[in-house]
Structures are given as structure tokens and as C-alpha cells.
Amino acid sequence: MSTQDDTDYQNAIETAQLDDEPIRILDDDGTLLSSAEPPALSEAELLEMYADIKLARHFDQRAVSFQRQGRIATYAPMTGQEGSQVATSHALDDEDWLFPTYRDHAAKYVHGADLAALLKTLRGYREGYAIPDDVNLMPEYIPIATQVPQAMGMAWGQMLQGNDDTAVLCHLGDGATSEGDFHEGLNFAGVFDVPAVFVCNNNQWAISVPRERQTASETIAEKAHAYGVEGVRVDGMDPLAVYAVTRAAIKKAKAPTDDERRPTLIESVQYRYGAHTTSDDPSVYRDEAESEAWRDRDPLDRLETYLYQTDVLNAEREAKIEARIEAEVATAIETAEAAETSPERMIEHVYEETPNRLQEQFDELSTLREKYGDDAFAEVLG
Amino acid sequence: MSSAAATEAGSMTERLTLVEGVREGLHTEMERDDRVMVLGEDVGKNGGVFRATEGLYDEFGGGRVVDTPLAESGIVGSAIGLALSGLRPVAEMQFMGFMYPAFDQLVSHAARLRSRSHGQYTCPLVVRAPYGGGIRAPEHHSESKEAFFVHEPGLKVVIPSTPADAKGLLTAAIRDPDPVMFLEPKLIYRAFREEVPQKSYEVSLGEAAVRREGSDISVYTWGAMTRPTLIAADNLADEHGVDCEVVDLRTLSPLDAGTVVASFEKTGRAAVVHEAPKTGGVGAEIATTIQEEALMYQEAPIKRIAGLDAPIPLHALEDYYLPQAVRIQDGILETVEF
Ligand SMILES: Cc1ncc(C[n+]2csc(CCOP(=O)(O)OP(=O)(O)O)c2C)c(N)n1
Numbered sequence: 233m234s235t236q237d238d239t240d241y242q243n244a245i246e247t248a249q250l251d252d253e254p255i256r257i258l259d260d261d262g263t264l265l266s267s268a269e270p271p272a273l274s275e276a277e278l279l280e281m282y283a284d285i286k287l288a289r290h291f292d293q294r295a296v297s298f299q300r301q302g303r304i305a306t307y308a309p310m311t312g313q314e315g316s317q318v319a320t321s322h323a324l325d326d327e328d329w330l331f332p333t334y335r336d337h338a339a340k341y342v343h344g345a346d347l348a349a350l351l352k353t354l355r356g357y358r359e360g361y362a363i364p365d366d367v368n369l370m371p372e373y374i375p376i377a378t379q380v381p382q383a384m385g386m387a388w389g390q391m392l393q394g395n396d397d398t399a400v401l402c403h404l405g406d407g408a409t410s411e412g413d414f415h416e417g418l419n420f421a422g423v424f425d426v427p428a429v430f431v432c433n434n435n436q437w438a439i440s441v442p443r444e445r446q447t448a449s450e451t452i453a454e455k456a457h458a459y460g461v462e463g464v465r466v467d468g469m470d471p472l473a474v475y476a477v478t479r480a481a482i483k484k485a486k487a488p489t490d491d492e493r494r495p496t497l498i499e500s501v502q503y504r505y506g507a508h509t510t511s512d513d514p515s516v517y518r519d520e521a522e523s524e525a526w527r528d529r530d531p532l533d534r535l536e537t538y539l540y541q542t543d544v545l546n547a548e549r550e551a552k553i554e555a556r557i558e559a560e561v562a563t564a565i566e567t568a569e570a571a572e573t574s575p576e577r578m579i580e581h582v583y584e585e586t587p588n589r590l591q592e593q594f595d596e597l598s599t600l601r602e603k604y605g606d607d608a609f610a611e612v613l614g
Numbered sequence: 615m616s617s618a619a620a621t622e623a624g625s626m627t628e629r630l631t632l633v634e635g636v637r638e639g640l641h642t643e644m645e646r647d648d649r650v651m652v653l654g655e656d657v658g659k660n661g662g663v664f665r666a667t668e669g670l671y672d673e674f675g676g677g678r679v680v681d682t683p684l685a686e687s688g689i690v691g692s693a694i695g696l697a698l699s700g701l702r703p704v705a706e707m708q709f710m711g712f713m714y715p716a717f718d719q720l721v722s723h724a725a726r727l728r729s730r731s732h733g734q735y736t737c738p739l740v741v742r743a744p745y746g747g748g749i750r751a752p753e754h755h756s757e758s759k760e761a762f763f764v765h766e767p768g769l770k771v772v773i774p775s776t777p778a779d780a781k782g783l784l785t786a787a788i789r790d791p792d793p794v795m796f797l798e799p800k801l802i803y804r805a806f807r808e809e810v811p812q813k814s815y816e817v818s819l820g821e822a823a824v825r826r827e828g829s830d831i832s833v834y835t836w837g838a839m840t841r842p843t844l845i846a847a848d849n850l851a852d853e854h855g856v857d858c859e860v861v862d863l864r865t866l867s868p869l870d871a872g873t874v875v876a877s878f879e880k881t882g883r884a885a886v887v888h889e890a891p892k893t894g895g896v897g898a899e900i901a902t903t904i905q906e907e908a909l910m911y912q913e914a915p916i917k918r919i920a921g922l923d924a925p926i927p928l929h930a931l932e933d934y935y936l937p938q939a940v941r942i943q944d945g946i947l948e949t950v951e952f
């Protein structure tokens with residue numbers, strides 16, 4: 233998305249101590265830190281990033297309330313984490329690949345996924361997983377950490393085919409770092425030195441299990457060392473810092489300088505304000521005061537303050553952005569709710585050519601639907 | 615608990631759901647045997663995502679009810695080691711669809727420790743996992759892949775369909791000297807209650823239950839499909855005068871071939887109902903067992919009423935995928951009227 237030069241952050245990453253405080257550009261209130269240089273983003277790019285974060289938050293609120301009304305099924309909220317998601321996707325070029333998790337709604341949207349499609353999936357239609365033709369994005373991964381070796385392999389494949397302008401960005405959670413697939417993926421990435429960036433959204437919790445129960449190491453970033461991969465910690469609630477660090481890592485992945493490694497593991501330190509999913513009750517396992525404290529560093533508030541302070545944003549622009557995103561989300565909802573599905577979808581795309589036996593099973597089902605009517609199929613337990 | 619008999623310890627009962635039956639099974643065994651421990655993702659403070667372990671952490675502490683890191687191979691692999699060391703681990707896989715990282719530990723090791731060591735080492739381990747569709751869950755949360763484990767010699771595969779069986783079968787599984795896959799039909803975790811004895815008791819592994827006696831056809835099923843099968847059997851009796859015998863297998867491995875065959879010899883006709891994909895499912899095993907052992911009694915082709923040979927769809931279409939009463943009824947009628 234950006235072609236700016238971020239050499240400063242390249243340097244910052246190189247010199248970063250792994251157990252240091254995470255890299256940040258904005259203070260908790262959103263004021264530019266005196267020691268920091270903002271990433272070279274144009275006004276338009278900054279406003280776009282801001283609007284995307286705002287849209288993500290609005291979408292998230294709508295989705296949670298829709299789930300409560302029974303209009304969509306289980307949903308994984310992202311409030312508190314939108315800043316990091318939006319920033320990592322802004323750091324990608326269009327040709328780069330994104331491997332998202334079930335919580336990366338905003339990251340997917342920024343990289344080109346359709347909001348209405350996302351809602352269709354949540355309404356239980358697999359059609360929603362279809363990716364627009366020109367978008368380099370995988371459907372969301374639900375089994376934890378399984379995307380890590382695959383993203384590595386995609387990066388490897390791009391490299392083997394000489395696609396030097398393509399890198400791969402892979403999202404994962406802190407819980408995911410406990411799985412064997414994390415180890416195997418990172419290990420391969422280091423050994424084959426592939427153009428991949430792994431962003432661990434360390435939101436402090438894997439459902440009810442705190443980060444300290446996933447690993448006894450001080451930080452997640454320091455694990456990178458063991459794989460011969462670069463590791464860096466960033467304040468995941470500072471969108472500018474996440475952007476700068478990710479952008480630098482993507483550029484390095486594509487064109488490392490002498491004796492530099494391509495792959496990076498970024499630990500984006502953040503917090504999940506809400507429940508793990510709409511089926512989860514965080515009050516059982518965590519203290520709400522902890523959650524409150526993190527809200528003081530809210531990514532949307534911080535970026536907003538910064539943009540007001542630098543006159544990039546003003547009340548009039550903000551109102552315009554708000555109106556635009558509300559309309560966009562409303563349209564997506566309308567489109568998703570107007571969508572219909574059909575039982576044929578169950579057997580489509582299982583194979584390129586549907587095997588006879590599967591077709592026969594389906595035809596038998598269709599005969600029964602004609603005979604008894606669809607109402608007879610409404611509930612398994614009667 | 616008003617009746618005089620019920621006040622006598624040992625005959626006390628309580629009305630429980632299936633998931634509460636699971637919890638009671640864990641609870642009574644943990645009380646009875648301090649080698650029993652529970653481990654898995656979110657099983658401690660959170661009491662499990664389905665609340666199957668609720669209260670156990672408070673009662674037995676974090677040393678016996680252990681929240682592990684998010685790593686299925688680590689959970690089952692370490693449980694094998696715990697079992698080898700003399701403990702009685704009960705490992706929870708959060709959903710069957712997420713147990714594949716542990717597959718290697720299960721099939722390469724848990725299943726064959728006894729045979730590999732020529733009986734020197736054993737693996738008294740229970741792996742619990744909610745399985746099956748019908749609860750509007752996201753992708754990967756609705757699979758029914760019991761056949762994978764049935765195919766592995768050395769593993770036992772148990773699936774309860776009632777609260778009382780859930781408690782008794784789980785108790786037997788924990789006391790069993792071999793590794794047991796205990797698969798829990800989450801569609802009926804909370805669908806109904808029944809009287810469950812408060813005392814500790816076992817329901818033997820390897821024994822099917824005849825849920826409904828009948829003379830026209832034997833219908834074999836297990837887990838969540840037992841309910842719609844019984845509904846279908848009632849409808850068939852009322853509307854068509856067809857008298858179904860319904861056999862709930864309860865243990866898929868080792869299969870209770872005796873009960874399967876005896877029922878077939880009585881009725882001469884069979885249907886199998888399962889929500890797993892039809893091809894290579896346990897239904898094929900049951901049909902073949904009947905063919906091998908009771909061919910001369912057979913009066914009609916054996917019907918499989920099963921999930922499609924396609925991934926279970928997201929929730930909008932899952933009711934079309936899973937067998938439900940009309941499909942079961944129709945399949946049974948076709949067999950009876952052959
Ligand atoms: C292999 C696997 N095991 C278990 C689960 C169930 N599960 C879903 S999300 C989750 C916690 C994930 O935590 P983390 O990786 O930190 O990501 P977060 O949800 O916090 O974004 C678990 C255990 C799963 N989806 N996949």
C-alpha cells in the first residue's frame with residue numbers, strides 16, 4: 233500500500249533489544265513521542281488508516297449485537313486489536329499474501345476482502361469464504377497455528393519462482409505459539425530464509441489461559457532467535473508503530489541487505505477488550521480492572537488524537553468519515569442479509585468433478601425434500 | 615429426593631444433563647482415586663468451554679485440574695507420559711476437529727504402547743472430545759470422525775447417548791487399563807435430563823444397549839443420532855405399524871458384535887444411522903459384520919442413513935447434512951418394504 237522509505241524503522245528494529253519495551257511512536261494519549269519519527273505516510277494514507285480502524289470498531293459493535301439477536305452465529309470480537317490489524321494490512325503491497333485467523337476481520341477487509349462476504353460466513357454460508365479474484369488472501373484459519381507452515385510454504389514458493397516483489401504476512405495469536413505447527417513453520421522459515429512476516433497478536437489471553445501459561449519465555453519475540461529469524465516487539469495498540477515495524481519487515485523480506493535474514497516474527501503487544509468469542513464469558517477467568525487499564529491506550533483514540541494534533545483530522549473530516557463507514561457497514565449488512573443459500577452448496581467444490589456416489593447421495597436427499605418439504609428438515613432433534 | 619428409598623445412600627439420584635453426567639463421572643472418580651487428573655485447554659478456571667469440568671478446579675486445585683498451553687500433541691503426549699508414570703490422566707480435546715495435532719501421539723503411541731512393549735507398559739489414558747454437528751458452530755467445530763479412531767487397533771472408542779451412560783461409561787473408561795477415546799455428542803449435551811445415580815458406578819465398555827425392542831428391523835446408531843432414531847421409530851410405529859428395534863452401540867470399538875448380530879437374527883433387516891460421512895464410516899463395519907455372521911437371516915439390503923461424503927457445511931445447511939427423523943424414517947421404510 234505504501235512505497236515510502238522507512239529506513240529509520242529498519243534501524244530501530246535492528247537495534248531493538250528483544251526484552252526491551254515494545255517499539256512505540258505515540259504515547260498512551262496519542263502524542264508523538266519526542267524520540268520517535270512518524271512513518272512517512274501521506275495525509276491521505278493516514279486518514280485511510282484511521283477510517284479503516286474506525287470502520288473496524290463500528291463493524292465489531294454491530295456484529296456483536298447481531299449475534300445477540302441471533303442474526304449471525306458465533307463471532308470473535310476484535311475491539312482493542314483493530315489498530316494492529318489495520319496497520320499490518322496497510323503495510324502490505326497488493327501482491328503480498330495475507331494468512332488471517334478467525335479474528336482478523338479488519339486485516340482481511342483492508343487487504344481486499346468483502347465485508348458482506350464476511351457476514352455471509354457468519355450467517356453460516358460457506359460462499360462467504362470465496363476470495364475476490366485479484367486479492368491475495370486465504371480464508372480465515374480456525375484450527376490454531378495451522379496457517380504458520382502454510383504461509384511459510386507460500387513464501388518459499390514465491391521465492392523459488394523468482395517473485396521477488398511478493399512477501400507473505402501470517403497472523404497468529406499468542407496461544408498459537410504453543411502449537412507444534414508454530415515451531416515447524418518458524419523453523420522452516422529460518423532454514424529456507426523465506427520472505428515471510430509472522431505477526432503474533434499477543435492479546436494476553438488464549439480463551440481463559442493467560443500469556444504466562446503459554447510460554448515461560450520472557451517475550452514471544454525472543455523465540456525468533458532460536459529459529460534464526462528476526463524478532464521484534466511492538467506496541468500493538470499504536471497503529472503507527474505497528475505500521476512502521478511491519479512495513480520494514482515486509483521490505484526486508486523482499487530485499488534483505490547483505491547478511492540480513494528475510495523472515496521476521498513481530499510480537500504485537502495488545503489486549504482483547506471483550507470476550508474471546510460471543511460464546512465466552514471473560515468474567516470467569518479475568519479481572520475487569522486489567523481490561524480497563526488497557527483501554528487507556530486505545531488504538532483508535534490514540535491515532536485520532538495524533539491526527540487532530542497534526543491537523544490531518546478535524547471535526548468536519550471526522551463526521552464525513554463516520555457517515556461513510558456507517559453507510560458502508562449498513563450496505564454490507566443489507567447485502568449479507570438478502571443473500572440466500574441452497575443445499576447444492578454442500579456438495580459444490582468438494583472435488584473439481586463431483587463423484588457419482590456423492591451426487592447420488594445428494595439426489596436422494598433432494599427426493600426426500602420434495603416428498604416431505606423443507607420444514608421436515610428444520611431440526612435434527614425433532 | 616422425597617421417597618424413603620431415595621434417602622438410602624447409594625440409591626440417591628439426581629436429574630442431570632449429559633454434560634453434567636460427564637462432570638459427575640470426573641468428579642466421583644477424582645474423589646475416589648487421587649491418581650486421576652484432568653488436563654487440557656481451558657479446563658481449569660474456565661471449567662471447559664462446555665463447562666464439562668466446572669467446579670473441579672475449585673475443588674481439586676490447579677495441580678489436578680490443569681490448564682495446559684494450547685498444544686494438542688503436547689497434551690496427549692504428556693498424558694501418555696503421565697499414564698506411564700502411574701497417574702490416570704483424562705485429557706480434554708476442546709473439539710474433535712482440533713485433535714488432529716494429537717493424532718500421531720494417539721495412533722503411533724497410545725494405541726500401541728502395550729503391544730510395542732509386549733505387555734510391559736500400558737497406557738491407561740482417557741481422551742475426551744465433544745464431537746458432531748447441529749449446534750450452529752463455526753467451521754471445524756462439527757466433525758464426526760469416530761471412524762479414524764475405530765480403525766486403530768489398541769484404542770477403545772466410546773460414545774454415550776444418555777446422561778446416566780455418560781457418567782457410567784466415563785467411569786469405566788477411567789478405570790480401563792487401555793487408552794479410551796471418549797467422544798461426547800455435544801448436540802445433546804443439554805438437550806434433556808434424566809435420573810442419574812449419585813453414587814459412583816460403571817457402565818461396561820463394549821456393551822451395546824437395546825433402547826427399544828422391536829421385531830421388524832434393527833436400527834443401529836450411537837451418540838446424538840440416537841434421539842432422532844427413536845423419534846423415527848415412534849413415528850413409524852404410529853403411522854405405519856412398523857416395529858423397530860433400536861440398538862445404541864455405546865462402544866464403537868471393540869464393537870459388541872454379539873448384540874448387533876442377535877438383534878439382526880431376530881428382525882432380519884437392518885439400517886445404520888450415523889452423522890459421519892457415509893463412505894468408510896462405522897456403518898460399513900456394522901453392515902459387513904452382519905453379512906459375515908448372519909447372512910442367512912437377511913431379508914433386505916442393509917441401509918446406511920448417514921452424512922454426505924462432503925465436509926459438514928457451515929450452520930445454515932447443516933440440518934440438510936445430518937440425518938433427521940424424516941430421512942431415518944424413509945430409509946427404514948424402504949428397507950422394511952423391500
Ligand atoms: C488446534 C486448535 N485447538 C483448539 C482450538 C480452540 N480454540 C479456538 S481459539 C483458542 C485460543 C486461541 O488463542 P490465541 O492463539 O492466543 O488467539 P486469540 O483467540 O487470542 O486471538 C482455542 C483454544 C482451535 N481453534 N484449534
